[in-house]
Amino acid sequence: MTFCELCKLHQAQWKTGYRLRSYVNQRRDTKKAGHAVVFMLQTPSKAKITVIGGGSFGTAMSKVFGMKGYQVCLLVRDPNIVSGINNDRRNPKYLREFALPECVTATSNTELALERTDLVVHALPVQVSREVLAKVSPFIPSGVPVLSTSKGLEVASHKFMFEILQETISTDGNRRPLAFLSGPSFAKEIMQELPTAVVIACEKLETAKQIANMLSSPTFKVFTTTDYIGVEVAGALKNIIAIAAGMAEGMGLGMNAIAGLVTRGCSEMRRVAEYLGGSPVTLSGLSGVGDTFLTCFGPLSRNRTVGYRLGKGERLDEILKTSQEVAEGVATAKAVVEWLPSILNTTYTRALVRFPILLSVAPILEGKLTPEEGMQQLMAMPPTVED
Ligand SMILES: NC(=O)C1=CN([C@@H]2O[C@H](COP(=O)(O)OP(=O)(O)OC[C@H]3O[C@@H](n4cnc5c(N)ncnc54)[C@H](O)[C@@H]3O)[C@@H](O)[C@H]2O)C=CC1
Numbered sequence: 001m002t003f004c005e006l007c008k009l010h011q012a013q014w015k016t017g018y019r020l021r022s023y024v025n026q027r028r029d030t031k032k033a034g035h036a037v038v039f040m041l042q043t044p045s046k047a048k049i050t051v052i053g054g055g056s057f058g059t060a061m062s063k064v065f066g067m068k069g070y071q072v073c074l075l076v077r078d079p080n081i082v083s084g085i086n087n088d089r090r091n092p093k094y095l096r097e098f099a100l101p102e103c104v105t106a107t108s109n110t111e112l113a114l115e116r117t118d119l120v121v122h123a124l125p126v127q128v129s130r131e132v133l134a135k136v137s138p139f140i141p142s143g144v145p146v147l148s149t150s151k152g153l154e155v156a157s158h159k160f161m162f163e164i165l166q167e168t169i170s171t172d173g174n175r176r177p178l179a180f181l182s183g184p185s186f187a188k189e190i191m192q193e194l195p196t197a198v199v200i201a202c203e204k205l206e207t208a209k210q211i212a213n214m215l216s217s218p219t220f221k222v223f224t225t226t227d228y229i230g231v232e233v234a235g236a237l238k239n240i241i242a243i244a245a246g247m248a249e250g251m252g253l254g255m256n257a258i259a260g261l262v263t264r265g266c267s268e269m270r271r272v273a274e275y276l277g278g279s280p281v282t283l284s285g286l287s288g289v290g291d292t293f294l295t296c297f298g299p300l301s302r303n304r305t306v307g308y309r310l311g312k313g314e315r316l317d318e319i320l321k322t323s324q325e326v327a328e329g330v331a332t333a334k335a336v337v338e339w340l341p342s343i344l345n346t347t348y349t350r351a352l353v354r355f356p357i358l359l360s361v362a363p364i365l366e367g368k369l370t371p372e373e374g375m376q377q378l379m380a381m382p383p384t385v386e387d
């Protein structure tokens with residue numbers, strides 16, 4: 001069967017699934033939304049997925065769901081992306097070299113994008129997420145799960161995505177299950193259909209499993225966990241470690257230094273996650289060391305690239321001017337220098353002894369320390385027991 005034939009088959013399945021979706025929506029109206037969602041996600045007929053964000057990762061998620069035959073609607077603000085996807089089956093701005101399945105469409109109309117949707121996938125930079133989620137929230141049908149793929153800490157509030165979602169999506173009295181996807185998953189490699197393994201976290205394991213089933217394919221393997229705190233902390237903090245690793249590489253410090261830095265960075269990340277109630281098992285898994293390795297050593301990483309260019313002597317403003325994609329670690333590093341000492345109820349200087357990597361990146365990004373001074377500071381830390 002060719003790819004086009006497969007798309008036609010999926011479109012036919014979508015049409016036959018329409019009555020079922022209407023039934024599910026009626027069930028939602030009768031306040032049995034929780035059961036209706038469970039039923040919908042388990043059925044083999046094809047549901048509607050709304051992806052918020054037409055950047056690299058939103059495009060990649062659209063492809064994964066589209067390849068499974070779901071009706072994917074991308075909600076984007078740029079009209080060129082809407083027409084590019086609807087007319088040419090390509091996102092003209094991000095990963096344009098890859099075609100999208102025919103069942104992927106795009107719109108800038110929030111109401112249309114979220115009408116009768118069965119799952120919302122959020123793929124926007126963390127710093128704009130609160131504003132966008134607050135706007136779209138009234139249009140998300142009651143009981144529909146929201147799967148976040150964003151990784152970082154909000155600068156203004158020092159909050160993770162799970163907190164931003166709790167504050168924007170679940171406050172209107174219509175509880176919607178919140179789930180979080182993370183792990184080593186470069187958007188470009190997903191578009192290339194290269195094998196990828198991720199983890200989905202949700203307080204209710206059953207919901208995580210249902211979404212995992214919807215996404216799983218021979219090239220996309222999905223694990224599940226209930227430890228959304230561990231997944232969220234790792235997803236945010238690994239980006240800071242990646243900037244540090246890139247910097248060490250740009251400075252030509254050698255593999256001993258980079259491996260040491262990444263390992264100790266993972267230790268700091270695990271200790272923060274455990275402090276907040278995350279599990280060390282999660283931190284040694286896909287969303288923890290898995291994603292940290294990818295981002296620290298993978299040439300496609302935007303965070304590692306920012307660090308590499310800093311290590312080569314460029315200034316942050318010059319680097320950001322020449323990059324159209326988000327490097328979440330830049331904002332997250334800034335948030336962490338204020339947030340981490342405050343949750344530990346201590347000063348920056350005292351916290352620095354326990355978390356020297358997580359807390360040294362922001363002063364370098366801000367130009368208060370040079371990368372060389374940052375590295376000297378790390379090496380001058382007093383010897384401690386390895387933890
Ligand atoms: N690209 C990747 O390989 C992966 C990215 N992620 C995460 O996914 C999230 C999104 O990243 P990418 O898609 O890669 O970013 P990107 O930089 O490729 O795209 C960001 C998108 O957000 C849109 N946007 C920015 N501000 C907006 C606003 N105020 N309103 C509406 N849209 C707005 C931009 O127009 C763009 O389409 C990040 O948190 C990232 O860490 C997670 C896994 C992999």
Ligand SMILES: O=C(CO)COP(=O)(O)O
Binds near residue numbers: 301
């Ligand atoms: O999180 C990612 C892959 O899992 C992407 O990392 P970068 O944002 O550094 O490219």
